Amino acid sequence: MKTPLLTCLLALGFHVATNAQQTKAPETLRPGLAPAPTTSPAPAPATTPAPSTAEIDKLAEEAQKALFQSVDKGTSGATKGTSQNYNSNTPMRLPAQRAEDPSLWAKDSVHKIALMEVAFGGARETVMIELFPNDAPQTVNNFIDKCDSGFYNGLAFHRAIEGFLVQTGDPLTSDESARTKWGTGGEEKTVPAEIKLRHRVGAVAMARRSDKVNPERRSNGSQFYITLGNYGAIDGKYTVFGQVVSGLETIKRISIMPVDANDCPVARIEIKSMKVINQKGPMQLPSMASGDGLRYIKPDAARGFVSRWFHHIW
Known part of the structure; x- marks a missing residue:
């Protein structure tokens, strides 16, 4: 017959064993394996409708505008002549000789200037491009026609x-x-190669197809690009036909916008207008200096009658 003490010990041992099974530690998880939930799953969140295309475009434009503003604030105190926008992961290349100062053009000279109005971040800015008809006549004529x-x-x-x-x-x-096809258009017409000028910061050149399918290096009929550096691999292989003389900072800001896997800006950056004028004599002195992207006052040929009148009497 069991003594009361033995009976108590057996009862105590049964109680401890039962609790040990109830409080057993979780198994060691293999990498990537999530633990099983220990509580009841939370109720699924209410389903919300997917945002519309217009809402997505608006959010992208607001984000783009905020980024433009932050870039302006970040570079406003930068030392003049220094660049903040080069990719440190790519080899640096010293810039070529700077373009001729438009404020020093001869009084009797005539220069063809393309005025490009660009809309981005809720604002518009003007980029001025000097064209070089003497060095690339067919390319410039095609560009002016466009x-x-x-x-x-x-x-x-x-x-x-x-x-x-x-x-x-x-x-x-x-x-x-048609975003998935962007970058493939404009091949209906090509322009003979006029490879004479070298690239430098702010150079404007025509895009083209690769040598494999285009051994003559004929230019695309409409696509063009503006260089900002690291152009050793393309120098002497594409037709350079112009040079940015004002608004280079605008081009630099475009180059640092968020892009997709195809290097296409996520938020739309659009050319609102493009026209070519004849600038007689030197351009007026810069109204604002921003690094190496001087912004010149618009030449008279680019102004309306009222604007010219106010400008001259002011």
């Missing part, structure tokens, strides 16, 4: 690579739903 016909109006920048280049001029970029 500008005069309004071909570039409404097209978007479809390529932006920091410290390298930005590219536009593809007619397919007028259609947002």
Whole structure:
């Protein structure tokens, strides 16, 4: 017969064993394996409708505007002549000789200037490009024809690579739903190669297909790009026909915008208008200096009658 003490010990042992099974430690998990939930699953969140295309575009534009503003604040105190936008992961290349100062052009000289109005971040800015008809006559004539016909109006920048280049001029970029094809348009017409000028920061050149399918290096009929550096691999292989003389900082800001896997800016950056004027004599002195991207006062030929009148009496 069991003694009361033995009976108590057996009862105590049974109680401890039962509790040990109830409080058993979880198994060691293999990498990547999540533990089983120990509580009841939370109720599924209420389903919300997917945002519309208009809402997505608005959010992208707001984000783009905020980024532009932050870039302006971050570079406003930068030392003049220094660049903040080159990619440190790519080899640096010293810039070529700077372009001729437009404020020093001879009084009797005539220069062809392309005025490109660009819309981004809720604002518009002007980029001025000097064209070189003596060095690339067929290319410049084709470009002027495109500008005069309004071909570039409404097209978007479809390529932006920091410290390298930005590219536009593809007619397919007028259609947002055709984004997957952006960069492949404008091949209906090509222009003979006029490879004479070298690239430098702010150089404007025509895009083209590769040597494998285009051994003559003929230029695309409409797509062009603007270089910002690291152009050793393309120098002497593409037709350079112009040079940015004002608004280079605008081009630099475009180059650092968020892009997708194809280097296409996520938020739309659009050419609102493009026209070519004749600038007689030197351009007026810079109204604002921003690093190496001097912004010149618009030449009279680019102003309306009222604007010219106010400008001269002010």
